Amino acid sequence: MQLSEKSRQRIAPWAAVVILVMIWEATVRLLDVPEFIFPGAWATAQALVTFAGPIGVHSWQTFWTTMVGFGIGVVVGLVLGFIIGSSKFLYHACYPLLVGFNAIPKVAFVPILVVWFGIGSVPAILTAFLICFFPIVVNVATGLATLEPELEDVLRVLGAKRLDVLLKVGLPRSLPYFFASLKVAITLAFVGTVVSETVASNQGIGYLMMSAGSQMRMALVFAGLIVISAMAMVMYELFAQLEKRMTAWAHRGQR
Amino acid sequence: MREANTEAPFVSFDQVSLAYDGSGNAIEDISLTVEEGEFVAFVGPSGCGKSTFMKLCTGLHPPTAGSVRVDGEPVTGPLKISGMAFQNANLLPWRTTLDNVLLPLEIVRPYRSQFRKRRTEFVGWARDLLRTVGLEDYEEQFPWQLSGGMQQRASICRALIHRPRLLMLDEPFAALDAFTREELWCVLRDLWESQRFTVVLVTHDLREAAFLADTVYVMSRRPGRIIERRTIDLPRPRELAITYGEPFTTLVQSLRKQIGEIRGT
Numbered sequence: 001m002q003l004s005e006k007s008r009q010r011i012a013p014w015a016a017v018v019i020l021v022m023i024w025e026a027t028v029r030l031l032d033v034p035e036f037i038f039p040g041a042w043a044t045a046q047a048l049v050t051f052a053g054p055i056g057v058h059s060w061q062t063f064w065t066t067m068v069g070f071g072i073g074v075v076v077g078l079v080l081g082f083i084i085g086s087s088k089f090l091y092h093a094c095y096p097l098l099v100g101f102n103a104i105p106k107v108a109f110v111p112i113l114v115v116w117f118g119i120g121s122v123p124a125i126l127t128a129f130l131i132c133f134f135p136i137v138v139n140v141a142t143g144l145a146t147l148e149p150e151l152e153d154v155l156r157v158l159g160a161k162r163l164d165v166l167l168k169v170g171l172p173r174s175l176p177y178f179f180a181s182l183k184v185a186i187t188l189a190f191v192g193t194v195v196s197e198t199v200a201s202n203q204g205i206g207y208l209m210m211s212a213g214s215q216m217r218m219a220l221v222f223a224g225l226i227v228i229s230a231m232a233m234v235m236y237e238l239f240a241q242l243e244k245r246m247t248a249w250a251h252r253g254q255r
Numbered sequence: 256m257r258e259a260n261t262e263a264p265f266v267s268f269d270q271v272s273l274a275y276d277g278s279g280n281a282i283e284d285i286s287l288t289v290e291e292g293e294f295v296a297f298v299g300p301s302g303c304g305k306s307t308f309m310k311l312c313t314g315l316h317p318p319t320a321g322s323v324r325v326d327g328e329p330v331t332g333p334l335k336i337s338g339m340a341f342q343n344a345n346l347l348p349w350r351t352t353l354d355n356v357l358l359p360l361e362i363v364r365p366y367r368s369q370f371r372k373r374r375t376e377f378v379g380w381a382r383d384l385l386r387t388v389g390l391e392d393y394e395e396q397f398p399w400q401l402s403g404g405m406q407q408r409a410s411i412c413r414a415l416i417h418r419p420r421l422l423m424l425d426e427p428f429a430a431l432d433a434f435t436r437e438e439l440w441c442v443l444r445d446l447w448e449s450q451r452f453t454v455v456l457v458t459h460d461l462r463e464a465a466f467l468a469d470t471v472y473v474m475s476r477r478p479g480r481i482i483e484r485r486t487i488d489l490p491r492p493r494e495l496a497i498t499y500g501e502p503f504t505t506l507v508q509s510l511r512k513q514i515g516e517i518r519g520t
């Protein structure tokens with residue numbers, strides 16, 4: 001086959017998916033695993049089509065709660081990261097606290113959130129938010145705090161105020177860190193939403209999988225898994241493209 | 256004309272010392288004055304405190320002892336009338352060459368408040384400067400698309416765009432090849448001849464110091480002290496050709512001998 005290097009690179013990820021699906025289907029068939037334990041790719045695809053309606057409704061629920069949680073996470077993460085990163089003192093003071101907070105499994109928050117807000121979208125949004133804002137805060141704060149003194153001096157000799165330095169040098173310089181964290185954060189946000197939905201909701205993909213699982217409809221459970229990862233992948237790719245566009249200067253070596 | 260200045264000197268250092276940390280003074284007991292419009296050069300061995308002197312002069316760092324005055328005022332924080340080009344170009348990689356050069360106008364008063372309104376005019380200034388250093392075709396390129404020498408030229412433009420009264424140059428030509436360096440000497444000479452700002456130039460290159468400066472200061476090894484002040488009274492405007500003949504070569508020779516003595520001790 002005469003394929004250019006570029007198109008081969010483009011096809012490679014799709015080929016990997018196809019091969020994985022084939023291995024999956026082949027394994028299930030060869031070992032003759034019953035569908036209510038581990039459905040094959042084909043059975044899962046059938047479930048996807050058959051239950052397209054409910055899956056669509058629940059995916060939409062998962063999608064918008066994730067995006068709202070992620071949106072809050074971005075705003076809070078950016079503001080908090082900016083505040084913490086703009087002063088060496090705050091950076092050192094708050095860093096251990098953030099690490100400690102991040103070590104708490106966010107599932108542990110779900111029961112608390114249910115007590116406060118009841119079953120439904122709110123705990124899902126908040127779980128998504130709690131799980132995804134951390135990498136944003138850390139990246140933005142680190143991007144600001146690790147600003148090279150030389151670049152700072154360029155502005156300081158002009159008599160620039162601290163805020164000038166942060167806005168003209170600190171913020172642009174931390175943008176690559178910020179966009180890199182968005183990719184991580186969006187996938188984490190999906191995890192948060194789905195985890196919360198499995199225990200504290202009657203809507204969303206998490207709920208759908210939970211109830212399908214309890215009825216031994218494993219094909220539907222797997223269909224749910226596929227939908228989540230597809231959504232996460234699409235969003236990840238979206239933010240990866242955005243990152244490339246916004247911070248081309250930081251990736252100049254990698255073309 | 257410059258000699259006729261009877262007022263207080265433009266820059267004055269009075270017994271200034273600076274210790275960064277417990278390891279002793281980086282520079283010690285520096286006293287000197289620079290007149291407005293004067294071109295002074297500092298030479299000395301590596302690590303003797305030349306960059307430190309620049310930091311003190313622009314107010315980036317306060318002295319441990321002594322006082323620094325610029326334009327009659329004691330220096331308490333970063334100056335607002337200075338432009339500086341550092342040992343490294345330090346251009347901002349997310350800005351094009353043109354936008355890098357425009358940066359000071361976004362910061363320095365009174366330009367910062369007029370930046371939006373007068374942008375086209377400012378861009379004109381930047382283009383003129385870039386043309387004088389031969390970068391007119393690289394305005395829209397990013398710093399990492401330029402060679403080291405081109406970056407250094409852009410950095411000099413950035414130091415000049417807001418028409419500072421005091422230009423601080425820390426080995427701006429050190430990373431360049433000999434041809435480009437001499438070319439830029441002439442660029443700097445012409446800019447200075449036409450605008451007559453005050454220049455403080457740090458360099459390792461004795462020919463550079465002698466060709467450009469009115470006064471050359473020689474610093475000792477750490478802790479840096481001024482051990483020699485030499486007035487260069489070659490007639491101006493100076494042509495590059497003089498650097499290959501007398502009395503220029505003798506002058507450079509004697510400076511070189513002096514530095515050799517410092518290194519020997």
Ligand SMILES: Nc1ncnc2c1ncn2[C@@H]1O[C@H](COP(=O)(O)OP(=O)(O)OP(=O)(O)O)[C@@H](O)[C@H]1O
Pocket residue numbers: 275276281300301302303304305306307308342477
């Ligand atoms: N930020 C700093 N903290 C502590 N010590 C410093 C700092 N900057 C410089 N020094 C020390 O001060 C002394 C003078 O440094 P400086 O950078 O002024 O030298 P220099 O004359 O510019 O040298 P070069 O010609 O190599 O650029 C050196 O011994 C250096 O180790």
Ligand SMILES: [Mg+2]
Pocket residue numbers: 305306307342425
């Ligand atoms: Mg230096």
